[in-house]
Amino acid sequence: MIKAGIIGATGYAGAELVRILLGHKEVEIKWYGSRSYIDEKYARVYGNMFQLVEDTCLDDNIETLAKEVDVIFTATPQGFLAGVLTEEILQNTKVVDLSADYRLKDVSVYEKWYKIQHKSPEFLEEAVYGLCEINREKVKQARLVANPGCYTTCSILTAWPLVKEGLIAPNTLIVDAKSGTSGAGRGAKLPNLFCEVNENIKAYGVSTHRHTPEIEEQLGYGAGSQVTINFTPHLIPMNRGILATEYASLKKVRQKDGSMGLPDYEQIKEVYDRYYKHEYFVRVLEKGVYPETRWVEGSNFVDISFQIDERTGRIIMMGAIDNLVKGAAGQAVQNMNLMFGFPEQEGLELVPMFP
Template sequence: MIKVGIIGSTGYAGQELVRILLQHKDVSIAWYGSKSYIDKKYSEVFQNMFQIVEERCLDENMEELASQVDVIFTATPQGFCASLMKEEILSKVKVIDLSADYRMKDIKTYEEWYGIKHSSPKFLKEAVYGLCEINREDIKKARLIANPGCYPTCSILTIYPLIKEGLIEVDSIIIDAKSGVSGAGRGTKVGNLYCEVNENMKAYGVGTHRHTPEIEEQLSLMASENVTINFTPHLVPMNRGILITAYGKLKKQASYEVVKEIYDRYYAKEYFVRVLEKGMTPETRWVEGSNFVDINFVIDHRNNRMVLMGAMDNLVKGAAGQAVQNMNLMFGLPEQEGLKLVPMFP
């Protein structure tokens, strides 16, 4: 059995980790870490865990935890994991960080966009960007995983094949993204209250959203040239789910069959990426509660542009599910173990 510790287990992503890992036959959760609910029964924080989880919440002592488990998940705000990370911890345990602390290799970019000083930059080079479908072999050998952001996961997987094949102009990419309210976390914020969100849609972080440089860095690596995008996220009145619509100008004329063959070639063996049939559009309701990403495209021949669409659950493939997928790879387990979650409907 793999012994697991979760720091930040009482946030949305942390609770989703618990839900998934409780169904994983090779895992035992040894530590339910929390800053706000120390010594409170986990099932009192989340009543869905009543008579399922009897343990109480512990503190966030990462150093002590490293001596007790095989892998630590940190579902914490930016800066927390980096502030505690040291070689002594990584020599004992594998770490999968769900925050942005190790996602970007350029420390100046991180500090500029997140507005905090990075506490352990020496680990940036070692950390592996945990997008399993692209970095699988590096993930298998890693000690430290930077679990990708939710918007970047959906955006990159949707665009990746056409970037790699050089089919679209990299300076023409526009990403219009929409997310449910859980993407903002469980903390109390006026803008996320029911009366503020219900019957409303709004753009936010326009031109300044922190996932922008993460997407740009990864697409630049794939394109082998600098990629700058327009990225605009929107908040929609639903609990969970992400839908992205990306636009890119074609470098040359292409038929539906040519583009479909590219997507099928890249994702034919990827269980969690579903390339839809012609005429089907990705919808958040068909991936909710699952680790799937649904992808499709339309060629707008009038202006020689690709319209690329992707949908996924921000708490599963966008956070906890992807983290478990990374864990499976790191420990040599079948990648789908514990993650064959059939999407919920309605």
């Protein structure tokens, strides 16, 4: 049994961490950190935790927390962890950061897209990008894991096998993604009020969304060269879920008869199956079946499918996740399981909820 602390426990991702960890056989939550609710009962903040959590919310003193727990989850705004992390903290505990502070290796890129100064760039080289299906072995050895963003998790895993195998031209990639409102966090914001969101869909962060360089960097590792994409997120009136629809030009490959031609369905499906057949949390759907957010809600699954458009020589790739689980808290627990040698699925065998 290990001890865990959560800073930012009263945000949506933090609350999801609590829900998941309460069902984890190997973890005891010792610290419910929340700057906004210090000394208030956690179950008063989230009534679903009545008689399940008796603890009171504490502050965000990470130095003290690091001496009391084996792992810290920081479900905090950008800049928090980078402003307080020290070598002493990492010598005392392991950290899974749900913010973007250590996702990007180039500090200048981080500062350009997030508009804040990075206060501890000395840890960027060490930090492991915690997309388990790609960086599993590195995560196992890590002290500091940068938990990927929700849009990025869905976008990268949906395209990764085809980028890695050179079956698409990565610089032609267009990612059109839609997210439920919980992705914007729990803070009160005018654009997220019910009357502003209900009966509406809108694009935002057009050509400027901060997950863009994260997707580009990781897909660039797969492609072996710099990747530039178009990424456009949309807000839709539902609580949870992300659906990413991705478009790219197919590249010609050598066929069985020695000629060069575009890959067909069977060739593409073989690649997806080869990459993901041993990945419990990635479900490659059957032909003609496309991902829907309702079939992954409340779970750590990623559902993926594709359709070849022979007329244009392009492929449409589709992926769906729950942004609070595989896109945040579930992935953080998956990373923790790897870091401590627990079964990767422990605490995460969550059956999708419907309706």
